[in-house]
Amino acid sequence: MYIKMATLANGQADNASLSTNGLGSSPGSAGHMNGLSHSPGNPSTIPMKDHDAIKLFIGQIPRNLDEKDLKPLFEEFGKIYELTVLKDRFTGMHKGCAFLTYCERESALKAQSALHEQKTLPGMNRPIQVKPADSESRGDRKLFVGMLNKQQSEDDVRRLFEAFGNIEECTILRGPDGNSKGCAFVKYSSHAEAQAAINALHGSQTMPGASSSLVVKFADTDKERTMRRMQQMAGQMGMFNPMAIPFGAYGAYAQALMQQQAALMASVAQGGYLNPMAAFAAAQMQQMAALNMNGLAAAPMTPTSGGSTPPGITAPAVPSIPSPIGVNGFTGLPPQANGQPAAEAVFANGIHPYPAQSPTAADPLQQAYAGVQQYAGPAYPAAYGQISQAFPQPPPMIPQQQREGPEGCNLFIYHLPQEFGDAELMQMFLPFGFVSFDNPASAQTAIQAMNGFQIGMKRLKVQLKRPKDANRPY
DNA sequence: TTTCATT
Numbered sequence: 001m002y003i004k005m006a007t008l009a010n011g012q013a014d015n016a017s018l019s020t021n022g023l024g025s026s027p028g029s030a031g032h033m034n035g036l037s038h039s040p041g042n043p044s045t046i047p048m049k050d051h052d053a054i055k056l057f058i059g060q061i062p063r064n065l066d067e068k069d070l071k072p073l074f075e076e077f078g079k080i081y082e083l084t085v086l087k088d089r090f091t092g093m094h095k096g097c098a099f100l101t102y103c104e105r106e107s108a109l110k111a112q113s114a115l116h117e118q119k120t121l122p123g124m125n126r127p128i129q130v131k132p133a134d135s136e137s138r139g140d141r142k143l144f145v146g147m148l149n150k151q152q153s154e155d156d157v158r159r160l161f162e163a164f165g166n167i168e169e170c171t172i173l174r175g176p177d178g179n180s181k182g183c184a185f186v187k188y189s190s191h192a193e194a195q196a197a198i199n200a201l202h203g204s205q206t207m208p209g210a211s212s213s214l215v216v217k218f219a220d221t222d223k224e225r226t227m228r229r230m231q232q233m234a235g236q237m238g239m240f241n242p243m244a245i246p247f248g249a250y251g252a253y254a255q256a257l258m259q260q261q262a263a264l265m266a267s268v269a270q271g272g273y274l275n276p277m278a279a280f281a282a283a284q285m286q287q288m289a290a291l292n293m294n295g296l297a298a299a300p301m302t303p304t305s306g307g308s309t310p311p312g313i314t315a316p317a318v319p320s321i322p323s324p325i326g327v328n329g330f331t332g333l334p335p336q337a338n339g340q341p342a343a344e345a346v347f348a349n350g351i352h353p354y355p356a357q358s359p360t361a362a363d364p365l366q367q368a369y370a371g372v373q374q375y376a377g378p379a380y381p382a383a384y385g386q387i388s389q390a391f392p393q394p395p396p397m398i399p400q401q402q403r404e405g406p407e408g409c410n411l412f413i414y415h416l417p418q419e420f421g422d423a424e425l426m427q428m429f430l431p432f433g434f435v436s437f438d439n440p441a442s443a444q445t446a447i448q449a450m451n452g453f454q455i456g457m458k459r460l461k462v463q464l465k466r467p468k469d470a471n472r473p474y
Numbered sequence: 475t476t477t478c479a480t481t
Binding site: 055057058059060061084086087089095096097098099124126129133134135144145146147148171173174181182183184185210211215219220222224225228 | 475476477478479480481
């Protein structure tokens with residue numbers, strides 16, 4: 001149960017065995033609870049690091065170990081310039097990893113070779129990680145490999161990839177039971193090597209038992225990973241899916257909700273009712289809200305004038321549209337609205353659901369749905385919303401029966417994202433599954449406009465709904 | 475079929 005010490009020059013082995021019992025091994029460093037450490041035995045030295053020092057990432061650290069616990073472990077390999085345990089910015093929770101910079105480059109190399117994956121710290125189920133931090137590396141060089149055979153081992157994958165460069169890491173992703181998930185990460189020394197592997201291997205073969213050909217691509221970026229997690233969490237927590245963003249109106253709606261949730265949760269967390277899950281979720285949501293504002297932005301938030309008023313979405317009432325719920329909201333497009341350039345703010349990610357003419361609308365919700373409503377004509381509005389509260393509720397469920405127009409006026413839309421699996425998302429999007437018009441011309445116009453509308457990686461398929469008995473061949 | 479974490 002102690003760290004395996006690789007060959008150390010200078011006969012420091014005695015020192016090494018002493019260090020693992022922790023305290024007091026370092027004169028001159030008492031009182032440094034976090035961060036910087038001075039050279040042992042020479043307190044007067046101002047810590048300086050080599051010009052070519054390497055910042056190391058330390059992973060798989062038990063969360064009950066802080067800097068002072070870790071220091072003795074790493075001091076064996078040289079003078080520590082800086083050691084910082086990573087903590088969650090909102091909760092202060094230990095993240096189970098740290099950054100470590102030695103004064104000398106050589107110390108980092110020694111520590112890495114002696115410690116990396118050489119020991120599992122108490123309570124951890126994977127070995128300690130000691131390797132250059134991401135910030136030290138240049139360029140994308142880590143690949144995600146998908147559609148592997150679940151029987152394939154690290155060695156199998158290595159063999160497949162070694163022809164294209166030096167492999168620094170090769171990891172099969174496994175579930176808790178140790179079973180392969182059929183995918184892996186492969187890290188090369190350079191971007192060029194990784195790219196060469198992609199070129200040669202992506203789609204090149206189909207592994208036995210895999211449902212499609214081998215996938216070789218750069219691993220997810222931080223942003224992509226955050227988005228992926230958010231989607232998972234949204235599912236678990238019954239919240240809204242970021243995939244809704246390309247829908248414009250609902251994207252704005254979901255985003256508003258998300259930000260409000262995040263703010264709420266953060267304030268709860270800061271108010272002393274600290275629930276780690278809530279705080280975690282808040283942090284995630286804030287990250288995601290930031291992502292939304294940044295490149296994936298759907299619609300600008302409707303600002304409210306009062307500084308302390310939570311952002312809300314308002315939509316003017318539109319009495320002219322007949323409706324069982326008497327509604328305001330999405331259906332409220334003045335029919336004659338026109339004249340503004342395309343709603344770039346709404347479809348900021350380059351997705352344009354319909355050709356460039358675009359209504360004037362003060363509200364992002366209206367802007368986003370304006371196009372649809374133009375085609376919808378006066379009857380059978382497709383969706384309703386009541387979201388003028390400061391904290392919006394999900395739009396009410398609309399009874400689906402009796403919402404059909406005459407023959408030739410009803411569309412069926414395929415390829416709505418299957419991520420919208422949970423009940424609330426269904427509520428949100430069901431109204432768009434069928435769209436009815438009061439005349440065939442409007443229906444055709446809608447098909448022309450909306451068929452092929454890209455949502456995420458998919459394109460909507462919009463066609464006339466088949467007559468009731470049309471699909472009974474017998 | 476996207477990881478255990480990267481200030």
